[in-house]
Amino acid sequence: MLNLSLLKAICEAPGVSGFERRIRELVLREVKSLADEVKVDNMGNVIAIMKGRVPKRVMVAAHMDEIGFIVNHIDEKGFLRFLPLGGFDPKTLTAQRVIIHGRKDVIGVLGCKPIHIMKPEERKQVIPISEYFVDTGMTKEDVEKWIRIGDPISRERELIEIGDCVTSKSLDNRVSVFILIETLRRLKDQDLPYDLYATFTVQEEVGLRGAIGSVGHIDPDFGFGLDVTIAYDVPGSSAHESVTSLGEGAAIKILDGSVISDYRMVNYLKEVAKADGIKTQMELLPAGGTDTAAIQRYGNKGAIAGAISTPLRNMHQSIEMAHQEDIEHTINLLAAGIGRLDTYDWDFSGQHGQGEHQDAGKSASGGYDWL
Structure with missing residues (x-):
């Protein structure tokens, strides 16, 4: 069961772009006991660090600011x-x-x-x-x-339950703040393969500004954007316009207006979801963008980056709607995806061409060849 009281507090906390103090204070209270180290950088991004076995860096970004x-x-x-x-x-x-x-x-x-x-x-x-x-x-x-x-x-809107869903202001992107906190809670006692930098970013809604700043000093090897996406599954929509649908699971981003997800990451997440029975759908969003773009391109060496999105109706309106099962599936996929990154072969030196990557076999190292 979702901790709806925490989700309610997160959604109802004020924190428009550039003025994230109150939501930042809430995030700090929640994550201080979950991570090995918590810090706030000069822009106001909150970075909760969990140490892994190998000093490679995994960055997950969920923006705190609201429109x-x-x-x-x-x-x-x-x-x-x-x-x-x-x-x-x-x-x-x-x-x-x-x-x-x-x-x-x-x-x-x-x-x-x-x-x-x-x-x-x-x-x-x-x-x-x-x-x-x-x-x-x-x-x-x-x-x-x-x-x-x-x-x-x-x-000024409160979070309430409606059917199998929740409605509130600022589910974009407070639902992802909630998901990232709950993922940290789930990973707290796990032996992680790589160092995790759970980053709650500022000023995403005005140009990914916080994420760009944080990526510069984190310099991740792997990255996950965590945001919402359009659920255009309502009367008047056509099947080819829907992007995602409520209740159909976590959305694995293939592309949006700012990023093409690394195809290795897309297929890695698909394999993890299949292995764990996690309900997912594919996301191709024609316009708009998320912190994923900053993660992918603003580090010193770039990052193998993808994104997991929560379907949302009425985005950027006075009140938004998300399905509770989609939220749970997103937590499950993110936690599993972070925990198994070392089980896959991420090199470009495999035998398979890009068009064949979905059928790639296991490599000698026990992972997959993705090229």
Whole structure:
């Protein structure tokens, strides 16, 4: 059974891009007893290190930040204007509650022009984010006691169970923060083959910034991105558009808009899942990207990198949805994948061509030839 109370706390903690302090404090409390060493780098990434038998480095990245806003203007009536931090789907913002994190937390409501006074052509258009404002119900004088230009704004939503799923703000990517913490808990007493660097990154939603910084000093040999992906399995979708579906298991990333996963890693994860009976599906996401891209290309020598994703409906909207079984399968696959990395032959010197790698036989070392 999933620890839903922990997942709830993680999802509901504020931490928009660049302002991750509260979620970082929660992560630090959870991982300090699970790892051999825990540190925070200069950018604010949390790195929990578990020592393995061999000093090769495995990096797993799950970003802590959530999409949100930042105050950039307070008008004469006390209404707030803002800029987005990360990509929002603006059609979902009308009349949503938010929290402005100033000298104290202040609840506000996102407002825009009422539909009753819109022109006919305006009613047919998606309202741009620039036309929204935050209404706190206070005068400018009262607003300025608590709120300043540059204060971050997060969504005000709680996590609840719904059917076999959970819904909340910020499941992108707090569900992966939860998965990584639970994976550390599962690996705590295991004899790991390589050093594990479980990295909870900052500022992913504005350009993978934390991951790029952390990869530079970790310099991993292997890497796993841990994020969500689109579950477009709803009415109106076509089979070839779905990317993933809720309830169909952990998603093994083949590619997205920023990375092509190392085919050796893709097939390694498929083999691990098959051996352990872990339910999986393949992910090919036409646009968007994750920390996997940073892991793969920003170390000194590059990394053998792939990703495990959790299917998500309503991504980058006011509330998102994930299936509890998919979360469990992702924990299972990540833990097993980290624990067996030394059982495979990762060299490019095998006998098989790239098109034949799925049928590669065992090598003399007991692993697989993947080329």
